[in-house]
Amino acid sequence: MAIKDEVTDKYSLRGRVYNKIRGDILEGRYKNNDELRELTIGEELGVSRTPVREAFRQLELEGLIRIVPNKGAYVTGITAKDVKDIYMIRSKLEGLAARWAVAHITEEQMSEMEENIYLTEFHASKGHMDQIAILDNRFHEILYEACGSKLLEHQLREYHEYVQRVRSKTLSENKRSLASTGEHKLIMEAIKSGDENQAEKMANKHIENAYKNIVKSGLEESYPDN
Amino acid sequence: MAIKDEVTDKYSLRGRVYNKIRGDILEGRYKNNDELRELTIGEELGVSRTPVREAFRQLELEGLIRIVPNKGAYVTGITAKDVKDIYMIRSKLEGLAARWAVAHITEEQMSEMEENIYLTEFHASKGHMDQIAILDNRFHEILYEACGSKLLEHQLREYHEYVQRVRSKTLSENKRSLASTGEHKLIMEAIKSGDENQAEKMANKHIENAYKNIVKSGLEESYPDN
DNA sequence: TACGGTATAATTGTATACAATTATGGAAGT
DNA sequence: ACTTCCATAATTGTATACAATTATACCGTA
Numbered sequence: 434m435a436i437k438d439e440v441t442d443k444y445s446l447r448g449r450v451y452n453k454i455r456g457d458i459l460e461g462r463y464k465n466n467d468e469l470r471e472l473t474i475g476e477e478l479g480v481s482r483t484p485v486r487e488a489f490r491q492l493e494l495e496g497l498i499r500i501v502p503n504k505g506a507y508v509t510g511i512t513a514k515d516v517k518d519i520y521m522i523r524s525k526l527e528g529l530a531a532r533w534a535v536a537h538i539t540e541e542q543m544s545e546m547e548e549n550i551y552l553t554e555f556h557a558s559k560g561h562m563d564q565i566a567i568l569d570n571r572f573h574e575i576l577y578e579a580c581g582s583k584l585l586e587h588q589l590r591e592y593h594e595y596v597q598r599v600r601s602k603t604l605s606e607n608k609r610s611l612a613s614t615g616e617h618k619l620i621m622e623a624i625k626s627g628d629e630n631q632a633e634k635m636a637n638k639h640i641e642n643a644y645k646n647i648v649k650s651g652l653e654e655s656y657p658d659n
Numbered sequence: 660m661a662i663k664d665e666v667t668d669k670y671s672l673r674g675r676v677y678n679k680i681r682g683d684i685l686e687g688r689y690k691n692n693d694e695l696r697e698l699t700i701g702e703e704l705g706v707s708r709t710p711v712r713e714a715f716r717q718l719e720l721e722g723l724i725r726i727v728p729n730k731g732a733y734v735t736g737i738t739a740k741d742v743k744d745i746y747m748i749r750s751k752l753e754g755l756a757a758r759w760a761v762a763h764i765t766e767e768q769m770s771e772m773e774e775n776i777y778l779t780e781f782h783a784s785k786g787h788m789d790q791i792a793i794l795d796n797r798f799h800e801i802l803y804e805a806c807g808s809k810l811l812e813h814q815l816r817e818y819h820e821y822v823q824r825v826r827s828k829t830l831s832e833n834k835r836s837l838a839s840t841g842e843h844k845l846i847m848e849a850i851k852s853g854d855e856n857q858a859e860k861m862a863n864k865h866i867e868n869a870y871k872n873i874v875k876s877g878l879e880e881s882y883p884d885n
Numbered sequence: 886t887a888c889g890g891t892a893t894a895a896t897t898g899t900a901t902a903c904a905a906t907t908a909t910g911g912a913a914g915t
Numbered sequence: 916a917c918t919t920c921c922a923t924a925a926t927t928g929t930a931t932a933c934a935a936t937t938a939t940a941c942c943g944t945a
Contacts (some may be wrong), residue, residue, distance in 0.1 A: 442728045446899070447716070471927070481900045483709075486927090490673070490713045491720045496813070502668045503906050503927055518808045525751040582744045587722070672929070697897070707930045712897090729897055729936050 447484035450474065451491055458497045458510055461598055469498060469506040511595055513656040519592050520644035524637050526589055527573075530580035531620055531636035535629045537581030546575050546621050553614045565614075566604050572617050576636075579624075599647055599656070609646045616642065673710035676700065677717055684723045684736055687824055693734040695724060737821055739882040745818050746870035750863050752815055753799075756806035757846055757862035761855045763807030772801050772847050779840045791840075792830050798843050802862075805850075825873055825882070835872045842868065 442448045454474070457463055471482045471489070478485075489506050492498045498506045538546075549572050556564040573593055577586040604610055616639040623632035668674045680700070683689055697708045697715070704711075715732050718724045724732045764772075775798050782790040799819055803812040830836055842865040849858035 442726075445728060470925095472925090482927090483899055483901090487713055487716045490717050494717045494720050500668075502671060504908095505926075514808075515810055518810045521755060522752065522811060522814070525755060526748065529747060529751060582740075584741055584744045585748060588748070696895095698895090708897090709929055709931090726897095730938095731896075 445484070446478075446480045447487045450478055450480065450484050451488035453478065454488060454492060455495075455497060458492075458508055459594065459598060461510075463508040463510065465508060465510045465512075467508040469508065471506075511598075511656065516596055516599055516647070516656060517644070519596055520640055520647070523589065523592050523596075524640035524644075526585060526592070527576065527640050528633040528637040530576050530582075530585055530589060531624060531632035532629045533581050533585070534576060534579040534624050535627055535632055538579040538624060542575055542579045543625060546572065546579075546624070549575065550614065550618050550621055553617070557611060557614060560607075562604075562607070562610070565610050566601055569604055569610070569613060569617075576620070600643075603643075603647050603650050606646075606650065609643075609650075612646075613639070613643065671710070672704075672706045673713045676704055676706065676710050677714035679704065680714060680718060681721075681723060684718075684734055685820065685824060687736075689734040689736065691734060691736045691738075695732040695734065697732075737824075737882065742822055742825055742873070742882060743870070745822055746866055746873070749815065749818050749822075750866035750870075752811060752818070753802065753866050754859040754863040756802050756808075756811055756815060757850060757858035758855045759807050759811070760802060760805040760850050761853055761858055764805040764850060768801055768805045769851060772798065772805075772850070775801065776840065776844050776847055779843070783837060783840060786833075788830075788833070788836070791836050792827055795826075795830055795836070795839060795843075802846070826869075829869075829873050829876050832872075832876060835869075835876075838872075839865070839869065 443452060454469070463469075469489070471485045475482050475485045489498065489500060493500045493506070497509055499509050500506045549568055553565055553568045553572075556568065570593075573589070577589045577593075580586060604613070616635065619635045620632060620639060623635050669678060680695070689695075695715070697711045701708050701711045715724065715726060719726045719732070723735055725735050726732045775794055779791055779794045779798075782794065796819075799815070803815045803819075806812060830839070842861065845861045846858060846865060849861050
């Protein structure tokens with residue numbers, strides 16, 4: 434099973450509604466327990482209730498909203514506790530991905546991973562923080578693609594998206610971004626040298642460190658809700 | 660975020676459609692790439708296309724079907740490779756759950772876990788295989804509930820359901836069910852004694868062993884597809 | 886026969902209509 | 916003022932209608 438490869442066709446009305454609301458929730462533009470009315474959302478986006486309802490059902494399954502039968506849809510959002518849990522889970526799963534990548538990574542993926550790190554070091558020396566953020570995301574994407582499991586790939590991508598907001602904030606701090614690149618390099622080298630145990634361990638630590646840094650720089654600020 | 664606590668209200672038409680199709684896929688009553696037509700499914704269940712479409716969208720997000728825009732919905736199902744990936748992932752995540760349970764398990768949950776094991780041993784001595792299967796499922800449920808993370812709880816439950824079909828088959832073999840109960844006991848004792856590292860390790864091993872047993876008893880038979 | 890093309894049918898995508906449920910507000914009674 | 920009740924409005928649940936896209940089948944032509 435794949436667990437949605439490409440979530441949703443972006444060009445259908447439902448796809449647009451889904452992506453819009455999802456983005457609004459993940460970026461924190463809704464508050465927790467905000468009520469979403471089908472007609473209101475539909476009018477805002479210029480569509481009828483039908484595609485809105487379908488988008489709601491998907492968001493419900495994903496856990497981003499809660500639908501109470503015959504009453505309404507309420508934003509669930511992501512709490513500080515959720516972020517913590519996600520990082521702990523990601524630590525384990527990115528470890529698995531790194532381990533599996535040793536056997537499954539292609540030459541092109543390996544090359545892109547190396548290139549990614551050299552490019553990051555270059556932009557770091559120039560202080561291009563926005564480029565660094567893009568490359569950091571891409572590093573993890575490559576790892577997910579290289580692990581050889583559509584299932585794990587999807588799961589990691591989903592978690593990665595869920596904590597995007599807090600990541601983009603802390604990555605913009607120069608100190609952490611340097612350390613992060615160094616950790617990426619260790620993961621890359623372990624994969625390249627074929628050391629599965631080392632690859633897994635380095636990936637575990639990388640995510641743990643990322644979370645420690647988030648806590649240090651004030652998680653509650655980004656996720657003030659319960 | 661919770662990622663759907665109770666998936667779907669069972670009493671709405673959409674909920675019934677969703678559960679029906681999901682069950683049919685997980686139990687293997689559809690073949691891979693079977694096409695699902697909205698009108699046909701609707702007629703079979705006596706409902707219109709609307710609730711069927713909403714159910715389809717959820718199943719798509721879950722990855723159990725694939726929707727090609729303007730063409731149709733096709734069953735994705737679960738392959739032998741998926742089962743393998745799920746078990747490796749579950750090994751890590753049940754480990755986390757066991758670790759977290761040490762700090763979060765309530766007295767009632769701890770009691771039920773102990774009782775679960777004694778009951779299982781009793782039924783094992785009597786050869787009540789169906790009771791053992793129920794208790795085995797329940798043991799994992801208790802663990803998920805005790806871990807203190809709705810997010811992890813949901814994720815593990817989902818994976819658990821996805822491999823239900825192959826589990827129910829191998830658990831009915833007396834040999835494995837005995838070993839399985841022994842492993843449950845080790846997990847329970849580690850949690851009770853407050854040893855997080857041991858709890859995690861025993862849970863890791865338990866799932867790994869379960870998978871080894873599945874392979875031994877012929878996984879391909881249950882999942883003959885690609 | 887084999888190949889295109891076009892009309893027709895079948896299917897999905899979206900909007901609207903109607904039904905059922907829940908929320909709201911105001912009048913009557915205390 | 917406070918509560919209870921009921922009528923009305925608002926909202927969700929489902930069915931149907933219409934639009935757009937895709938599949939099918941039949942025909943003519945080489």
